Amino acid sequence: MASRILARLRRKRPAVHVETLLACTALFMLAAGNGPFWHALLAGRPAEPGTWLFAAAVFLSLSCIYFALAAFFVNRWTVRPVLAVLLLVTAASHYFMERYAVYLDRAMLRNILATDPREAGELLSWALAGHLLLLGGLPAALLWWPTLRHRPVLRAAAVRTGWILGALVLGTASLLLVFADFAATMRNHREMRWLITPGNVVVSLVGHFGSRAPRAGQPRLAVAPDAKPGPAPARPLFVVMVVGETARAQNFSLNGYPRDTNPELARRGVVDFPQATACGTSTEVSLPCMFSPWGRRHYDEDAILSHESVLNVLARTGVHVLWRDNQSGCKGVCEGLPQEATSRLDLPGVCRDGQCLDEALLHGLDAMARDASGNTLVVLHMLGNHGPAYFKRYPPAFRRFTPACETEDLRRCDPAQILNAYDNAILYTDSVLGRLVDLLQAASATHDSAMLYVSDHGESLGENGLYLHGLPWAIAPDTQTHVPFIFWASQHFAAGRRLDMDCLRARARQPVSHDNLFHSLLGLFDVKTRAYEPGLDIFGGCRRG
Structure with missing residues (x-):
């Protein structure tokens, strides 16, 4: 009996091409996994036809971009594992962006990758598990429901090229309809691009691993070698x-x-x-920055790291x-x-x-x-x-x-x-x-x-x-x-540092930042170097003699 039911279910499995699976998944991720982005993009816009046209054009354009990028890299053997991972990444990203209003840029990704397992465990909950299952796990499982149609190699390459070119043309045409409005929005709110998932995670990962920062065991370049x-x-x-x-x-x-x-x-x-002002909004950014000579005023992540x-x-x-x-x-x-x-x-x-x-x-x-x-x-x-x-x-x-x-x-x-x-x-x-x-x-x-x-x-x-x-x-x-x-x-x-504490208290209401730390520590220990800037030493103006 069970075998007959399984056989009947197998006969009813739909047969689709890889391109169809890619297109459906791209549409799903943009629609179901990008609530924070759509909310930010449409914030303050009136509920009128022009707004819906704008949203539809952006949605179609992003879907086409996702499709074209994925279609360039996957084949019928890798499409389902790759899409499953992207669906789970989208679900996890959506949960934390929606719940905590975070932006998944390169700095945030570095923070995530360096998080202590005990700290990460504090973010785990049944709500997260349910979200991952509903928005990531179930859609990922459905990827294995249809069978994939097979094409001869040359025909498959030609069809895939046609799909990619068609998606790029359609996406470009859709974006051109609202380009002025969309470009102005993204130019004035550049941070919004870090809400588009899973693209934000992929781009941040590429940026992280492509960084010039040294890997574990690699020597760091000297700072203030004349000290x-x-x-x-x-x-x-x-x-x-x-x-x-x-x-x-x-x-x-x-x-x-x-x-x-x-x-x-x-x-x-x-x-x-x-x-006092911090150099960054996460430990991964602030800690290296505050002990460096660059600080926020000359912030250069690769140089700092x-x-x-x-x-x-x-x-x-x-x-x-x-x-x-x-x-x-x-x-x-x-x-x-x-x-x-x-x-x-x-x-x-x-x-x-x-x-x-x-x-x-x-x-x-x-x-x-x-x-x-x-x-x-x-x-x-x-x-x-x-x-x-x-x-x-x-x-x-x-x-x-x-x-x-x-x-x-x-x-x-x-x-x-x-x-x-x-x-x-x-x-x-x-x-x-x-x-x-x-x-x-x-x-x-x-x-x-x-x-x-x-x-x-x-x-x-x-x-x-x-x-x-x-x-x-x-x-x-x-x-x-x-x-x-x-x-x-x-x-x-x-007394030993000739530091006038009354002077320091009087000057303490002036703005300071993490940028002052490098020079203030050098000043406290009386280190001589050309890298030292007296104007950034918070104690410098109150030393007597």
């Missing part, structure tokens, strides 16, 4: 730089936020720079540099330098299943400061407010703002709950930084100690429908680019 140490200080320096994660300046009470999220820092007399960071420059001049990480690595910034990962620690109540709370970064730091024999820079890379699982970034004692969102699926929480969880994580960061200042204060008995804290980028918490981070910098909201920037120095450090 030399200045006169040795009377006492060794012990500086800790803390790289915050996903902390936005708007939620720091030091910057006027009505909730008291910085009680510990406020009591310790830190210098707050309330107008192919050259050493300021940490390498400091190390060459005799500074002992250590990178201690509680996140997903230093993104090449600390390549060739000593590194430690908190994932190797076993601290009850602090570390669990290979993931630690940020206070683990302070473990053993007091002994390190006590034993340091020369100028030392320790960089602490926090987990901070990495989303969407903000509730996992702080211990129960810091669950002060309630009710807090306690799920990775932010859409299941109202904005107030998301904000509560986020602010609890900021409150915990404040506590860790307060403890660090106390540790450095104790170390000032033998060393000139200081702390510099700056976040890599900010975060969107649902404002205007945006969540998380990673929007292209040119269109990113202030919540993703406005970051906290905080400095503390012991009295011995200020």
